[in-house]
Amino acid sequence: MSVRPILVFGDARLEAANAPVESFDAALASLVDDLFETGWQAPGLGLAAPQVGANFRLATVDLSVGKDPTQKIVLANPTITETSGKISLEEGCLSFPGLFTTLSRPREVLVTAQDEHGEPFEIEASGLLAQAICHEVDHLDGRLLVHHLRGIKKKMFLRRVDKMRKTEVWPAQPNS
Ligand SMILES: [Zn+2]
Numbered sequence: 001m002s003v004r005p006i007l008v009f010g011d012a013r014l015e016a017a018n019a020p021v022e023s024f025d026a027a028l029a030s031l032v033d034d035l036f037e038t039g040w041q042a043p044g045l046g047l048a049a050p051q052v053g054a055n056f057r058l059a060t061v062d063l064s065v066g067k068d069p070t071q072k073i074v075l076a077n078p079t080i081t082e083t084s085g086k087i088s089l090e091e092g093c094l095s096f097p098g099l100f101t102t103l104s105r106p107r108e109v110l111v112t113a114q115d116e117h118g119e120p121f122e123i124e125a126s127g128l129l130a131q132a133i134c135h136e137v138d139h140l141d142g143r144l145l146v147h148h149l150r151g152i153k154k155k156m157f158l159r160r161v162d163k164m165r166k167t168e169v170w171p172a173q174p175n176s
Contacts, residue, residue: 001033003041004052006094008170009161011053014095015142018055021076024118032060032074032116040066044094046132048139051095059136063128073123078113078137089131093145098169101157103148105131 007014021028031054039047039060046061057077064071085107092100108126111133115121125133138144149157164170 001030001037003038004034005171006038006042006047006051007053008095008097009144009146010165011095013050013053013055014139014144016050016055017142018050018057018140020057021114024076024114024116028058028076029116031056031058035060036062036066036072039094042094045128046136047094048136050139050142057140059140061129061132061136063132073133074113074116075111075133075136076114076116076118078111078133078140080109080111080134080137082110084108091131091135091145093135096145096161096164097171098164098167099145099157099160101145101149101153103145105134109133111137 031049034052035047035049035058038052039062043065045063045065046059048059049056059075059078061073061075062071083106086104087107088102089105090100090102107130108124109130111123111125113121113123123133146154146157
């Protein structure tokens with residue numbers, strides 16, 4: 001397992017198309033391990049493959065942040081099939097280090113996905129788990145925190161991004 005650098009907003013790979021996971025092989029298992037390890041170290045509740053530059057429909061979620069192995073969830077090719085309710089929540093993202101905003105999320109979601117072996121499963125999630133899953137599925141569609149915002153709220157968020165870029169909290173882009 002290894003900790004990989006997490007890409008920050010501005011890197012094109014965060015908004016690129018993500019290919020479906022088709023080979024549930026050793027390379028995938030290794031990427032899954034790296035996603036968990038990188039997420040634990042950040043620390044964060046989840047991490048999507050494009051955040052480490054791997055453009056696949058793959059993400060991991062672990063609300064225990066490495067403390068409880070039974071909470072590890074691998075989401076390969078996830079689809080949110082049903083949602084219910086709406087709630088306004090504060091949300092951050094490892095690709096926007098140090099920044100938070102409020103946005104609207106469903107209260108409950110029904111999700112189908114495959115695990116690291118390709119086995120299909122379904123999860124009914126609410127609360128923080130629903131929020132984390134929605135956040136990761138957004139990443140797989142190239143949808144980031146800023147894309148949820150409109151008008152003045154978006155403008156102000158982008159201004160905060162510009163300020164954060166000048167701090168050490170935001171790592172330099174590897175390719176720019
Ligand atoms: Zn994120």
